[in-house]
Amino acid sequence: METQRISFGLFFRHFLILIILIVFLFPIYWMITTSFKSSEDILTRPPKFVFEPTLDNYRFAFEEADFTKFIRNTIIVAGLSTILVVTFGSIASYSFARWNPGDGHIMFFILTTRMMPAIAVIMPFFLIFRDLGKTDIGNRFYLGLDQPGALVVAYTVFNLPFAIWLMHSFFQDIPMELEDSARLDGYSRLQVFFRVVLPLAAPGIAVTAIFSLLFAWNEFLFAFVLTRDDARTITVGVSSFQTQQGILWGPLTAAAVVCVVPMLVVALFLQRYMVRGLTFGAVRG
Amino acid sequence: MSLSQAWDRMFWSVMITIFVGLLWMKFLQETAACESIGLVVAISVGIAFFSSGWYQANRQKKRDSQTASDAAQIPEDLL
Amino acid sequence: MSTNSAVYQADSDLKQTARAAPKKQLISDTVYSVLLIAPALVLILFFALIPLGYAINVSFRFADLTSPRGVDNYVGLENYHFVLNDDFFWEAAQRTLFFAVIAVAVEMIAGVAIAFLLHEMRWFKGITRSLIILPLAASPVAVGLIWRNMYHPDFGVYNYLVSLLGISEQNWLGDPDLAMYSVIIFDVWQWTPFVILITLAGLQALPKEPFEAAQLDGASTWRVLRTLTFPMLTPVLTLVFVLRTIDAIRLYDAVFSLTSGGPGTTTEVLTYYLYRTGLRFFRMDRASAMALLFLYVTVVFTGLVMRRFMRNIAARTRQMAS
Amino acid sequence: MIRKLAILALVFALALVIAPRPVTPAKAQDVTITWATIAGFYTDWAEEVARQYEESTGVNVEIIDIDFPSLYENQVLEAVADTGAYDILTYDVGWKAEFSESGYLLPLDDYIANADPAVIAFDDISPALTETTSKWRGKTFGLPYYTFTMGYFYRCDLFENPDEMVAFEAEYGYPLGIPQTYEQLADIAEFFRREPGETLAGKTVEADFYGIGLMAARAPHVQDEINSIAWSWGYKVIEDDGTPGVTSEGFLKAVNLYVNELLPYAPPGATSSAFDQVVAQMRQGLIAQTAAFYLDQYPNMVKTEEEVEGARICTAPAPGAHTWVGAFGLGVSSDSEHPQEAFDFVAWLAGPEAQRAFxxxxxxxSRVSILTDAAFIAEHPLTAGHYPTLQFVLDHTAKSNFYPNYLFVPQGGKIYDEMTTWYSAAASGDESPEGAMEKMAEAIERQCDGLCEIANDALGENYTPVPMPFDYETFLASGAYDIDVWIANQGN
Structure with missing residues (x-):
């Protein structure tokens, strides 16, 4: 807030945040340092804070374990499904917020589809994609087992309810008058949506996009069951470091770090859009 | 009763039917023997719940239209 | 004014001359609204109803996928009867409930508190917001394994840190009395950022005027919170609560990589038992019956929690439309 | 900005979605076989071997790495859905009966009959391994390629320390040495537990030192440890009549010994440790011994000698020598479209030539000719130092013809999971040993749907497993416990 003065309270608040950040980021810090440890330095008593850093773990992850392929697959799958989720989700959510088709019941039904435990639906999904993969259309859209399309569809279906619900309140907070006056200015309904509503709902969309991306990026069970090798994603790749020779902590943490970095970049990029919410109050009056 | 209300009532009727059925299976099946009796009981409870809702909604509707027509008869300058 | 509003302003200036009654519409609002939800709905209907139908079908049959019989004849309600009388199922359900209640409560309280703190930050706001998301950004399976290492009594860093504080070393994941709390700590660490970020977005979407007016009136901070902030945040908070609860009772990854349900059965939550029944024992019949009961309870719970919420938003939509 | 991004994203999406499938040029005669196997399990070696195989035969081998905890589910899922995705399956001995009975694996007898005997060399595989890994109802379903048979690891530098030897004999009334019974193991575990400030082998210990390393977390290893105790005493998880035997008095004694007489002397992390943490405990110099531990971990264990000053690692059979004996097997999937090619690869991989490279x-x-090859062992003391001990254990098992019943139960893989759960409950103190075994018995009955069917036809109809005392004299005389001694003995 602009009127806020620099005071002791303000410093204290920042100090508190710093402590919270340290608590939340410590495991990440530990993960990153572990990824630079040689295997002798990892399981030690007491744990080592100071050690000689090595890049061997990264070399192992990329050269031996083919992580480039996993990362490419993950980007395709998570990216595509997020795009689909945000596209379909935002128009549906907007429609629910404005006109509420189905009087809330359809919306509730959509939420219930997220409640089914994944393990119970994994078998039917497996069978659906096995059969879809044999059809022409499935083949064209990579919908078979061990193909990225299957995962894209699965993630889209599972994240849509979440996205629709999350964006709903953001759309509903947009004052109707703005849309009405835009309509009076001769905008069509689609134009209103794209030029007036969407920019105003940007914080909500950014948050939703981040979470959809994260969920798809980190999902394990579907990725594990629906892929084998060609379409394997990074989480499954990471889990394959649990070996009969013991867990390969070094490469595992290296892979996990590689997994986190793109998300950090996306978060850094998208958080700017979340700030947009600040200007929103001014428009509303 | 509007379609939306009917759906809502229907939804909860089904939920209640299942609930009664589950209770029957968990606690009464051992003593009260037969599965089919439980099924009948559960379904009738569900139907009863639905029809009571239906009945209430209709009465409410009648009352509403009554008030509406009453209201219509009030001279305009009183509003 | 944001850039977009400015663009809109410029656009509307150009169209000043054209300002007239809205264009005639080809399709009605109702059709338009249905068209907008159609793509999402079709996708969800197809990929949610088929598996659901499969599960319902199998739950009334005998289905041991590893036996030569495979998915076999209909057995009526036998599987439901089995599940309802399975003590292990009820114990697992209790553990799930225990986990969900504590984890979600801590996450909501901590998340909202931290969001308020963050909202009033002056410096480093953007970078903090991006960094706080990191626990979520790390894959639960990988990060769960890493936490297992950090929790290890002999080699783990937590025992080391705890011993620096003068507390005796703990057997975080191997002590039956402690294991569930260790899983909860992990979940809180990973999911509080979710609550923080959404609350923060909600806070930022709040209008400024009422708060400025309250400030002019000299209202106390607590009063502002109670009468303005929280009521306006309620929809967002309800939503976060519901989404978190649904995900917490579906908890799977954390248990899978941290404890595999152990030690003993102390962290074997419902979904993990479901996983064992479905993908270890391949008893799809019992697994489906269990999953459907699970679904039933979740739907009823959410239905009851959301009833008022749904009515409110429906009313709000109607009010806005009129 | 958002709009531009959205449009860009949409274009990207459309481009990806509409882009026609790239046509992969495939030569008609090319055969590719897919091998589902354990991730990180000598993957480099496997890939290297597969490439060699490709060069020599023209058959492409694609390796799918799956982490071991999920290997069972993944393979069963593909088999149940008849996807034919995997040509070669990798299985643990506990799953063999199930994979064969459910028809996931192809019987290989006809293929073996037609194959070159020199490549198969069936006689060269220890009978202990063919019995547990290959055979089911008189047919052959796969070949072992890696054995994880268990044994005993100990710090011989401590065991041979004169001060410790005197102190031990004074306290327990018999000389310190390789434990021949689990009671002795418990004594040694108690003896070597030292608190900070006490002396160990003449030096003052700064941190806690523990008598034994145990893998008591909820992972499959805990059952291998506890079962080994019960087996060496002749008690069975599943009795010969098909009823669960875990609630019998003797079996409970075994569980109680583990929980009350071994666990208290293990590091506090035992109940959340798997085998790799036990290796780490040894390498950090925290423990004196570990019994019923996978002998194949020798190459990792022996690194203790570099990392702990003065340490020496020796091996022996676990007390009584009746332990978890088995191997990972390779079989041909019954959904395979190229069974002959898949079989050829399996035979080659498990054959003498590839096994030597392995x-x-x-x-x-799993090849006896390599396990007993003194020259080979002398050449690779750091990776093959456990071979003599391993050969003793396999020999003993083959001679005694003692195999646990549950290996021959088609529900083996599922019972395996139940054992993990309930042993872990007993070990962690979540349940009393009696309570946990009660629940385990119930779970076993449920998995078998009543009586378990034991189909050990291969061993004869009236087969009753009875343990046999292990010949410790010959073992000690051979010097197999210490690789240096053994090599020196060979020279004579």
Whole structure:
């Protein structure tokens, strides 16, 4: 807030945040340092804070374990499904917020589809994609087992309810008058949506996009069951470091770090859009 | 009763039917023997719940239209 | 004014001359609204109803996928009867409930508190917001394994840190009395950022005027919170609560990589038992019956929690439309 | 900005979605076989071997790495859905009966009959391993390629320390040495537990030192440890009549010994440790011994000698020598479209030639000719130092014809999971040993739907497993416990 003065309270608040950040980021810090440890330095008593850093773990992850392929697959799958989720989700959510088709019941039904435990639906999904993969259309859209399309569809279906619900309140907070006056200015309904509503709902969309991306990026069970090798994603790749020779902590943490970095970049990029919410109050009056 | 209300009532009727059925299976099946009796009981409870809702909604509707027509008869300058 | 509003302003200036009654519409609002939800709905209907139908079908049959019989004849309600009388199922359900209640409560309280703190930050706001998301950004399976290492009594860093504080070393994941709390700590660490970020977005979407007016009136901070902030945040908070609860009772990854349900059965939550029944024992019949009961309870719970919420938003939509 | 991004994203999406499938040029005669196997399990070696195989035969081998905890589910899922995705399956001995009975694996007898005997060399595989890994209802379903048979690891530098030897004999009334019974193991575990400030082998210990390393977390290893105790005493998880035997008095005694007489002397992390943490405990110099531990971990264990000053690692059979004996097997999937090619690869991989390369790379081979090859062992003391002990254990098992019943139960894989759960409950103190075994018995009955069917036809109809005392004299005389002694003995 602009009127806020620099005071002791303000410093204290920042100090508190710093402590919270340290608590939340410590495991990440530990993960990153572990990824630079040689295997002798990892399981030690007491744990080592100071050690000689090595890049061997990264070399192992990329050269031996083919992580480039996993990362490419993950980007395709998570990216595509997020795009689909945000596209379909935002128009549906907007429609629910404005006109509420189905009087809330359809919306509730959509939420219930997220409640089914994944393990119970994994078998039917497996069978659906096995059969879809044999059809022409499935083949064209990579919908078979061990193909990225299957995962894209699965993630889209599972994240849509979440996205629709999350964006709903953001759309509903947009004052109707703005849309009405835009309509009076001769905008069509689609134009209103794209030029007036969407920019105003940007914080909500950014948050939703981040979470959809994260969920798809980190999902394990579907990725594990629906892929084998060609379409394997990074989480499954990471889990394959649990070996009969013991867990390969070094490469595992290296892979996990590689997994986190793109998300950090996306978060850094998208958080700017979340700030947009600040200007929103001014428009509303 | 509007379609939306009917759906809502229907939804909860089904939920209640299942609930009664589950209770029957968990606690009464051992003593009260037969599965089919439980099924009948559960379904009738569900139907009863639905029809009571239906009945209430209709009465409410009648009352509403009554008030509406009453209201219509009030001279305009009183509003 | 944001850039977009400015663009809109410029656009509307150009169209000043054209300002007239809205264009005639080809399709009605109702059709338009249905068209907008159609793509999402079709996708969800197809990929949610088929598996659901499969599960319902199998739950009334005998289905041991590893036996030569495979998915076999209909057995009526036998599987439901089995599940309802399975003590292990009820114990697992209790553990799930225990986990969900504590984890979600801590996450909501901590998340909202931290969001308020963050909202009033002056410096480093953007970078903090991006960094706080990191626990979520790390894959639960990988990060769960890493936490297992950090929790290890002999080699783990937590025992080391705890011993620096003068507390005796703990057997975080191997002590039956402690294991569930260790899983909860992990979940809180990973999911509080979710609550923080959404609350923060909600806070930022709040209008400024009422708060400025309250400030002019000299209202106390607590009063502002109670009468303005929280009521306006309620929809967002309800939503976060519901989404978190649904995900917490579906908890799977954390248990899978941290404890595999152990030690003993102390962290074997419902979904993990479901996983064992479905993908270890391949008893799809019992697994489906269990999953459907699970679904039933979740739907009823959410239905009851959301009833008022749904009515409110429906009313709000109607009010806005009129 | 958002709009531009959205449009860009949409274009990207459309481009990806509409882009026609790239047509992969495939030569008609090319055959590719897919091998589902354990991730990180000598993967480099496997890939290297597969490439060699490709060069020599023209058959492409694609390796799918799956982490071991999920290997069972993944393979069963593909088999149940008849996807034919995997040509070669990798299985643990506990799953053999199930994979064969459910028809996931192809019987290989006809293929073996037609194959070159020199490549198969069936006689060269220890009978202990063919019995547990290959045979089911009189047919052959796969070949072992890696054995994880268990044994005993100990710090011989401590055991041979004169002060410790005197102190031990004074306290327990018999000399300190390789434990021949689990009671002795418990004594040694108690003896070597030292608190900070006490002396160990003449030096003052700064941190806690523990008598034994145990893998008591909820992972499959805990059952291998506890079962080994019960087996060496002749008690069975599943009795010969098909009823669960875990609630019998003797079996409960075994569980109680583990929980009350071994666990208290293990590091506090035991109940959340798997085998790799036990290796780490040894390498950090925290423990004196570990029993019923996978002998194939020798290459990792022996690194203790570099990392702990003065340490020496020796091996022996676990007390009584009746332990978890088995191997990972390779079989041909019944959904395979190229069974002959898949079989050829399996036979080659488990055959003498590839196995020698495997052993040189540090694997625990299943070939007797390599396990007993003194020159080979002398050449690779750091990776093959456990071979003599391993050969003793396999020999003993084959001679005694003692195999646990549940290996011959088609529900083996599922019972395996139940054992993990309930042993862990007993070990962690979540349940009393009696309570946990009660629940385990119930779970076993449920998995078998009543009586378990034991189909050990291969061993004869009236087969009753009875343990046999292990010949410790010959073992000690051979010097197999210490690789240096053994090599020196060979020279004579």
């Amino acid at each position: 052993a040189a790379g540090g694997g625990s081979t």
